[in-house]
Amino acid sequence: MNKKLNRNDPCWCNSKKKYKHCHFEFDETLKSLSYQGYPIPNRKLIKSRKDLEGIKKSCQLTKFILDELNTIIKPGITTNEIDKWVYDTTLKHHAKPAPLNYKGFPKSICTSINEVICHGIPEDRILKEGDILNVDVTCIIDGYFGDSCRMYPIGNISQQAKRLIDVTKECLEESIKQLRPFDPINKIGDVISEIAKRESYSIVKMFGGHGTGNQFHEDPFIFHYKKNEKLMICAPGMVFTIEPMINEGSEECIILEDNWTAVTKDKSLSAQWEHTVYVNEDKIEILT
Numbered sequence: 001m002n003k004k005l006n007r008n009d010p011c012w013c014n015s016k017k018k019y020k021h022c023h024f025e026f027d028e029t030l031k032s033l034s035y036q037g038y039p040i041p042n043r044k045l046i047k048s049r050k051d052l053e054g055i056k057k058s059c060q061l062t063k064f065i066l067d068e069l070n071t072i073i074k075p076g077i078t079t080n081e082i083d084k085w086v087y088d089t090t091l092k093h094h095a096k097p098a099p100l101n102y103k104g105f106p107k108s109i110c111t112s113i114n115e116v117i118c119h120g121i122p123e124d125r126i127l128k129e130g131d132i133l134n135v136d137v138t139c140i141i142d143g144y145f146g147d148s149c150r151m152y153p154i155g156n157i158s159q160q161a162k163r164l165i166d167v168t169k170e171c172l173e174e175s176i177k178q179l180r181p182f183d184p185i186n187k188i189g190d191v192i193s194e195i196a197k198r199e200s201y202s203i204v205k206m207f208g209g210h211g212t213g214n215q216f217h218e219d220p221f222i223f224h225y226k227k228n229e230k231l232m233i234c235a236p237g238m239v240f241t242i243e244p245m246i247n248e249g250s251e252e253c254i255i256l257e258d259n260w261t262a263v264t265k266d267k268s269l270s271a272q273w274e275h276t277v278y279v280n281e282d283k284i285e286i287l288t
């Protein structure tokens with residue numbers, strides 16, 4: 001339970017403002033949503049100004065790396081070479097790659113090719129014309145995390161593959177556009193489900209987005225599909241990822257023997273796009 005504050009007390013968020021001029025309205029809004037049966041975020045999930053500044057810096061480096069990869073990724077390169085470039089670039093910017101040694105993950109990025117859904121491990125496999133590649137990058141600067149991933153077509157790709165990539169991107173962008181502060185995060189899965197259904201694609205259920213910023217993975221879990229139960233309210237100050245994984249065929253996945261690589265059971269193509277977002281007073285802000 002949070003301590004009962006009086007209106008003239010300093011706010012719990014350390015802004016040094018009076019509670020009535022700071023998070024009083026915020027708390028009242030959450031209280032009424034809680035009465036309606038929605039889980040509300042713990043105050044630990046509401047980022048301070050200082051946290052947000054740190055998270056933004058880290059997200060900017062992640063974005064820079066993903067931008068630069070557009071010029072580096074081409075037919076003939078191996079995923080190990082991409083990994084090495086990201087490792088070197090991250091260190092050059094006085095940052096650390098979060099995936100490296102995370103629960104024993106051996107590399108600095110995840111590289112997921114074609115039927116790989118996510119968590120592919122960089123290797124000496126040479127990328128060839130027509131492949132589709134996802135690169136997932138998370139940087140840490142001063143203890144703050146910035147997490148994002150994108151799709152990279154290798155040379156010319158099929159119309160079919162291009163459509164999957166474009167629709168998956170639409171799922172991410174549209175869910176960000178339609179989500180409003182104080183909405184339940186159900187909205188994300190609702191929007192993505194509509195789009196996937198329209199295209200007869202399936203949504204991966206085994207993995208989701210997550211709170212992030214001060215740690216790699218924080219609450220809440222972000223579902224990319226429709227849930228009937230009431231999910232947490234997305235309140236101003238929260239930072240989380242949205243990262244839909246969309247399959248051309250069935251939603252079923254298998255984890256390979258390396259205990260990381262997730263692939264589609266029917267070997268159909270899978271695509272993923274991800275942003276770290278910040279819930280502003282009036283909109284959802286993309287940080288990556």
Ligand SMILES: [Zn+2]
Nearest residue numbers: 011013022023
């Ligand atoms: Zn406050």
